[in-house]
Amino acid sequence: MSSKRQLKLGAFMRPASIHTGAWRYPGAYPDANFNLPALKHFAQRLEAARFDAFFMADHLAVLNMPFSALKRSHTVTSFEPFTLLSALSSITDRIGLVATASTTFDQPYHVARRFASLDHLSGGRAGWNIVTTSNPDAALNFGLEEHMEHDERYRRAREFYDVVTGLWDSFADDAFVRDVPSGTFFNPEKVRVLGHRGKYYSVRGPLNIARPVQGWPVIVQAGASEAGRQLAAETAEVIFAAQATLEAGQRFYTDMQARLAKVGRAPDSLKILPGAFVVVGESVAEAREKRAQLDSLVHFESSIASLSIALGHDASGFDPDAPLPVIPPSNASHSGRERAVELARREGLTVRQLAQRLGGYSGLSFVGTATTIADEMEEWLVSRGSDGFNILFPYLPGGLDAFVEQVVPELQRREIFRREYQGKTLRHHLGLVRPPDAFSR
Numbered sequence: 001m002s003s004k005r006q007l008k009l010g011a012f013m014r015p016a017s018i019h020t021g022a023w024r025y026p027g028a029y030p031d032a033n034f035n036l037p038a039l040k041h042f043a044q045r046l047e048a049a050r051f052d053a054f055f056m057a058d059h060l061a062v063l064n065m066p067f068s069a070l071k072r073s074h075t076v077t078s079f080e081p082f083t084l085l086s087a088l089s090s091i092t093d094r095i096g097l098v099a100t101a102s103t104t105f106d107q108p109y110h111v112a113r114r115f116a117s118l119d120h121l122s123g124g125r126a127g128w129n130i131v132t133t134s135n136p137d138a139a140l141n142f143g144l145e146e147h148m149e150h151d152e153r154y155r156r157a158r159e160f161y162d163v164v165t166g167l168w169d170s171f172a173d174d175a176f177v178r179d180v181p182s183g184t185f186f187n188p189e190k191v192r193v194l195g196h197r198g199k200y201y202s203v204r205g206p207l208n209i210a211r212p213v214q215g216w217p218v219i220v221q222a223g224a225s226e227a228g229r230q231l232a233a234e235t236a237e238v239i240f241a242a243q244a245t246l247e248a249g250q251r252f253y254t255d256m257q258a259r260l261a262k263v264g265r266a267p268d269s270l271k272i273l274p275g276a277f278v279v280v281g282e283s284v285a286e287a288r289e290k291r292a293q294l295d296s297l298v299h300f301e302s303s304i305a306s307l308s309i310a311l312g313h314d315a316s317g318f319d320p321d322a323p324l325p326v327i328p329p330s331n332a333s334h335s336g337r338e339r340a341v342e343l344a345r346r347e348g349l350t351v352r353q354l355a356q357r358l359g360g361y362s363g364l365s366f367v368g369t370a371t372t373i374a375d376e377m378e379e380w381l382v383s384r385g386s387d388g389f390n391i392l393f394p395y396l397p398g399g400l401d402a403f404v405e406q407v408v409p410e411l412q413r414r415e416i417f418r419r420e421y422q423g424k425t426l427r428h429h430l431g432l433v434r435p436p437d438a439f440s441r
Contacts (some may be wrong), residue, residue: 005381006228006415008271008430010098010240011046013039013058015075017399018392019277020306020359021297023074025395032396033078036087040159042400043088046095050418052429053096053127054088055220055240055390056081056266060105061137071136082114089122096426097161098127098220105133105142108203115217116168116209124213124425128164129220129240130231132157149335154227154244159198161219162217166194167214169438170206190439214427214436224252224335233259237432240390241274242339244364249274250383271430276377276389277365280402284368291367295360300352304358307351310340310358320352339363361392370406378416382401 013020016032016039021214023030025269030040043054058081062070070076091252101111111128120127123147124305132153194205221236223229232239233256243249253272260270279294281287308315312330324344328339343362344354352364366373381388393399411417427434 001166005207005387006275006304006373006417007377007381007411008052009315010053010055010093010096010238010273010388010390011042011400012055012057012275012390012392013042014058014078014081016042016396017394018295019298020073020302020363021294022395022399023213024297025294026396027398028395029397030074033074036079036084036212038397039079040088042396043092043095045400045404047092049408050421051065051095052388053090053098053426054084054085055098055129056100056128057129058100058131060102060133061141066301066305067302069299072299072302075163082118085118085126086121089118089125092125094126094421094424096127096218096429097122098120098218098426099128100129100131102131102133102138103157103160104131105138106316108201109167109205109207110158111162112167112207113158113209115164116207118355119214119217120210121210124427126212126214127218127220127238127426129222130157130161130235131222133379150225151433152222154225154231156200158231158234161231162198163194163196163201163203165216166196167203167205167207168212170194171211172437172439173211176210190225192438201262211437214425214435218426218430218432224338226334228335229256229259232256233263233265236270238271238273238430241272241386242363243385244339244362245339246341246380246383246385249364249380253386254385268431269433270388271432273388273390274364274380274386275392276402277361277392277394278373278407279365279367279394279399280370280373280406281367282369284372284438287367287369287430290394291365295356298359299354300355300359303355304351306359307355310336312337312346315351315355318351320355322353323348324349324351370410374410374414375405378414381416410437 022028029035046054062076085097085099106381115126173189176186177184191206195205196203219236220238221232222240224242241252243252257267279287279291281290304315311327313327327341333375366376412419
């Protein structure tokens with residue numbers, strides 16, 4: 001193993017490509033989000049390339065946009081994450097399996113049980129992406145007329161995390177003795193009743209499943225607002241970040257390290273992985289042509305709806321050829337709104353141009369050859385802009401194949417990405433400590 005810092009690589013696979021034009025790209029699978037044979041193949045390809053994790057976002061409602069725009073989106077139908085990852089656990093051996101589960105519209109006992117099950121099924125490869133669900137239409141699917149206020153969602157999420165991790169510690173690691181001669185299946189002195197009573201939840205416990213293989217599945221968090229950053233500092237082991245420039249990445253990295261220190265956590269207890277949209281070409285010009293072709297496949301009806309979601313305000317009435325007007329904060333995702341406003345300000349984009357960018361992908365992008373992409377990734381790693389990346393493929397299968405066949409070997413040649421897995425669990429891949437059980441602390 002090289003003494004150099006090693007990149008951590010996740011694959012963002014729900015939607016299978018986040019770019020709105022991906023399903024229309026020549027040679028792409030239009031049904032990639034709901035094509036089980038293809039998804040199995042993708043998971044095995046990523047594992048053969050030694051990726052750390054297969055990452056699934058989730059939505060609890062169709063995108064909150066008009067049907068005139070929604071009809072152009074390939075994200076309308078996708079597998080529920082736990083169901084798919086459970087299936088993929090049986091045809092993979094090493095790659096991590098990260099599922100999104102909402103703290104706003106689920107119950108801690110359900111989430112604890114599902115992730116413990118996935119961790120056992122996969123032999124210790126599960127990760128929980130904690131989200132608070134910003135889509136207001138999701139509330140309507142759970143008997144609520146109004147969405148919960150932003151900071152309230154994060155306060156609830158903090159207690160949710162405490163309950164879930166407490167439930168994972170219901171049994172000691174060695175509680176199940178399974179002594180056939182004596183007829184003792186488990187040691188009752190190695191089980192505890194959680195007995196949680198808080199502001200939002202009352203959960204007795206214990207969880208009716210053995211402690212997860214990893215102790216706790218890896219905790220992932222994606223919020224970038226003040227409330228999201230603080231939740232991540234207190235709870236997360238991986239951050240799916242959204243900084244679009246190296247300078248912004250370095251500021252975020254420094255901020256999170258300072259927050260870790262304040263709450264008494266070690267610097268290496270948190271890995272920061274920005275989402276990176278990667279388009280590979282034989283030349284930089286070819287890669288740019290691919291990106292331009294992708295962007296040209298985004299319909300304006302879809303892109304203006306994407307802008308409305310990002311801003312938390314209906315943008316359909318804005319003058320498309322004027323600058324973005326002042327947008328006050330809303331109850332939607334704060335970080336999404338801030339990224340859109342900052343992008344428009346930084347590049348002087350009109351509403352139409354901003355919508356087109358958001359309708360495709362507006363975040364961090366590496367567009368070039370395997371060499372230029374590896375150069376940029378290495379710079380982010382060495383200069384502490386990130387610990388790696390969550391890769392967003394431009395279209396499937398071609399975009400994934402290009403990254404695996406061209407970029408990964410270049411990163412391996414530079415000795416900043418593994419050639420072989422050294423362990424079997426997601427925690428081991430990421431260099432994260434296994435938490436001791438509650439009986440050993």
